[in-house]
Amino acid sequence: MTQNSPSEYTQVPQGMSPFPAAEDVFAPDQLELAAHLHPLFSLDIATLNPDWSGVLHMLSPLEPYEGFVGQHTEQTGLHGDLLKTNWIGFTLENGRYRLCGDPRYFFLHRDNGALHTQFPELTAELQQHYAEQHQSYAATAEAYRASGTLRRLETYIRDPEPEAFVSQLGGDADGGDNWVQSVPFPKEVISVDGSRRSPSTVYPLSPAGRRFLHVASVPGWHYRTQGADMIVMFYEPVEGLVLFTFDFS
Secondary structure (H helix, E strand, O other), X not given: OOEEOOOOOOOOOOOEEEOOOHHHOEOHHHHHHHHOEXXXXXXXXXXXXXXXXXXXXXXXXXXXXXXXXXXXXXXXOOOEOOEEOOEEEEEEEOOEEEEOOOXXXXXXXXXXXXXXXXXXXXXXXXXXXXXXXXXXXXXXXXXXXXXXXXXXOOXXXXXXXXXXXXOXXXXXXXXXXXXXXXXXXXXXXXXXXXXXOOEEEEEEEOOOOOEOEEEEEEOHHHOOOOOOOXXXXXXXXXXXXXXXXXXXX
16 A cells, blocks of 8 residues: 655645535435534545545544543443444445444434433533534635635634645554554554564454554544544455544543
C-alpha cells in the first residue's frame, strides 16, 4: 500500500471529495445515522492501493461531549463485535455504509427515550453539544464550498489558517496512540524486534480474523469546533468492512 504523509494536506488530495452528501454515504434505510456521524470526505481507495476499488467515507461522530463514543450505552446490550466503545464498524453496500449493529448505540438516538429519562443532565449536555457541532460542521462545509479550503470557524479567530483535509493516507496506522490501549479490541501487533513490547504496527482484526488495513487518519476538529484528536479509518477488503477508532486526549 502506498503511504503519503506530508506534514499538511491543505489542498484536496487526488481522489478525495470533501463533505459528501449523507445520501451518498449511508444505506438508504439508515440515513438517520447522519444525525450522529458527520461525513468528512469520500475517498477513491484505488489511489491508495491498485488492488482496491470503490469509495470509502471518513466519518466523525458527534458523541462524545466527554469520554468515548459508545461508552454511555455499554450496559444496554447494544454493542457487538464491530460496535464497541470507541470502535464503530460498517459493512459496505453498493458504496454506502450499513452500521454493524443497532443505531441505538448512539446515546442520543431517538429510540433511547428510557436512557434520556434516566440521565437527563447528560442528555441535555449532549443535545447542546450536538446542536453546536451540527452548526459548526455546516458552517465549515459552506466555507469550503466558497473557498476550496478547510478552515475552522471559531468566533475568536478572525482569519483562521487552512487546516489539512487529512493527516495520513495509507501506510501503517500509528500504533503508539491511545486507541490501541483504551478499549480492548482484537488486534495483531507487529514489533520491529519481534517482541510485543515495542509495537510498530497494529492491525485490528475482523471477527473472521482478517486484518483491517489503514486507509486514512485526520483530527475531527479540523472539520468542526470539536472532535477526536485523531480519527483512524481501516478497511478489510475481503468482506467489505470499514472500521473507525478514535484518539481522545
